[in-house]
Amino acid sequence: MRSPYDILGVAPAASVDEIRSAYRRLAKKHHPDINPGNKDAAKEFAEISTANALLSDPDKRARFDRGEIDASGTEVAPQRPYYRDFSGGAGQGRYAAGGFDPGDLEELLRRATRGGRAESFAMRGADAQYTLTVSFMDAAGGTVRRIGLPDGRTLDVTIPAGHRDGQVLRLRGQGAPGIGGGPPGDALIEIVVAPHRFFRREGDDIVLDLPVTLQEAVLGASVEVATISGPVTLKVPPHSGQGTRLRLRGRGIAAGHQFVVLSVVLPKEGEPALEAFLHDWQPAHPQDPRKDMVP
Numbered sequence: 001m002r003s004p005y006d007i008l009g010v011a012p013a014a015s016v017d018e019i020r021s022a023y024r025r026l027a028k029k030h031h032p033d034i035n036p037g038n039k040d041a042a043k044e045f046a047e048i049s050t051a052n053a054l055l056s057d058p059d060k061r062a063r064f065d066r067g068e069i070d071a072s073g074t075e076v077a078p079q080r081p082y083y084r085d086f087s088g089g090a091g092q093g094r095y096a097a098g099g100f101d102p103g104d105l106e107e108l109l110r111r112a113t114r115g116g117r118a119e120s121f122a123m124r125g126a127d128a129q130y131t132l133t134v135s136f137m138d139a140a141g142g143t144v145r146r147i148g149l150p151d152g153r154t155l156d157v158t159i160p161a162g163h164r165d166g167q168v169l170r171l172r173g174q175g176a177p178g179i180g181g182g183p184p185g186d187a188l189i190e191i192v193v194a195p196h197r198f199f200r201r202e203g204d205d206i207v208l209d210l211p212v213t214l215q216e217a218v219l220g221a222s223v224e225v226a227t228i229s230g231p232v233t234l235k236v237p238p239h240s241g242q243g244t245r246l247r248l249r250g251r252g253i254a255a256g257h258q259f260v261v262l263s264v265v266l267p268k269e270g271e272p273a274l275e276a277f278l279h280d281w282q283p284a285h286p287q288d289p290r291k292d293m294v295p
Contacts, residue, residue, distance in 0.1 A: 001071045004051035004064070012065070016056070023052040023131070024166075024192055031194035033135040052131065122182035128175040130189045132157065136196035139163045140206075140228045140253060147189075149174075157189055162204070162253040165193035198226060204256030211265045212236060214274075217244075227251045227258050234260060 005012050008022040026048045028034075035041035054060050054073055063069045068076055132145060142161035146154050155174055163169075168190045175185025200207050206228055216223065220238035224231050227248060234246060244262040251258035267274070 002047070004054050004071050007047050007051040007071075008055065010055075014055075019052070019055050023048065023056070027052075027133050027192055028195050031133060031135075033137075033194050034197055049133075056129075056131070121180050123179035124182045125176035125178040125185035127185040128187045130187060131192060132189050133192040133194055134159060134163075135194050136199060136201075137228065139165070139191065139193040140201075155187065159191060163191055163193070164201075165191070167191055199228065201253070202259075204253040206252045206256065206258040208258060208260050209263050210234075210260045211263045212240070214264055214266060217241065217262065217264045225260055228253075236262065 005014070008014075008019060008026065010018055010022050014022075027045065030041045030045040030048060032038075032042050032045060050072065054064060054069075054071065060069065060073060064071070070076055128149075130147060132147060134143065134145060138145075139159065140162065142163070143159050145157050145159060147157060148154055155171070157169065157171070159169070168188055171187040171189065173184050174187035177184050198208055208226065210223070210225060212221070212223065215221075216236055217240045218238065220240070221236045222233055223236060225234040225248070229251065232248060232251070234248065236246070237244075240262055242262065242264045246260045246262070248258040248260065
C-alpha cells in the first residue's frame, strides 16, 4: 500500500498548508467530472481523498507516523479507542478533540473545586473540519451534498449558487459534542471546486473559448454556445479575428456575464481554392501584425 505522503507527493515533514495545496492540485486534476469514464482517474481521486483525510488530521497523521495505523486508517495494533481517533474517510472530515477522552476530561472538570465545593464546568465542543470537492456546475448553480460524520450520522450540506473555490461553510452545532452540557462545536466545510473542461471563472463572469472556422470569422455566423444555464445562439460579427471577445449579458454567476473568446481554426486538410485565392490576393488594407514586436 502506497504511503499517503507518496500519493500526495509531499515530504513526511510537509506543513499543513503544503498538504492542503497538494490535495487541491491533485483533486482538480483527477476529479471524475473532468475525467468522465476514466476508471483510473476515479481510482486515483479516491486514493488522493483518503490520503488527504489522514494527513490533514493531526492525530491520525501522528498515529500513522508512529506505525499505529496504516495508510487506510486501519489499526495496526489494538489500543484503547480515544475520541480523537474518530475521523472520516475519503472526502469526509475529522473531529479535533485534543488528546483527552471526553469522558475523562468531563470527570476531571466535575471534580474541580471552588470555595471547597464541587463545581460542574461546561465547555464548548471542538469544531469539525471537512473538505468537500464539488463540480464546477454544482458550485455555479448550487446543490445539496450529503457527507458522513464520524459518529455514523449524515449531514446534508447546502452549497449556495455561485460558491467560490476555497470558501468555507460553517454549519453551527454540527461539530463535536460539548463537555459538561456545553454547546457543540461547528462543522467547517472547505469547498474545492473542480475545474470544468470548457468554462472558467473570473470573478462572477464565466469565460468560454469558442473555436470558429475561418469562414465564420470572416463572413460572420450564428452559432450555438454553451452557458452554465443552457445553450444559446451567439452572433459572430463579420471580420472577427483571433481572440475577439464577445459578451453574453447576464449569463454568468449572479449579476455576472459570460464572455466568449473566439479561436479561429484553420482547415486541417488542404483547401486548393482557398490557397489559390490567397496566393493572388492583394488586400485593400495591408497590415503588419508583427509591427509592434520589433525590438
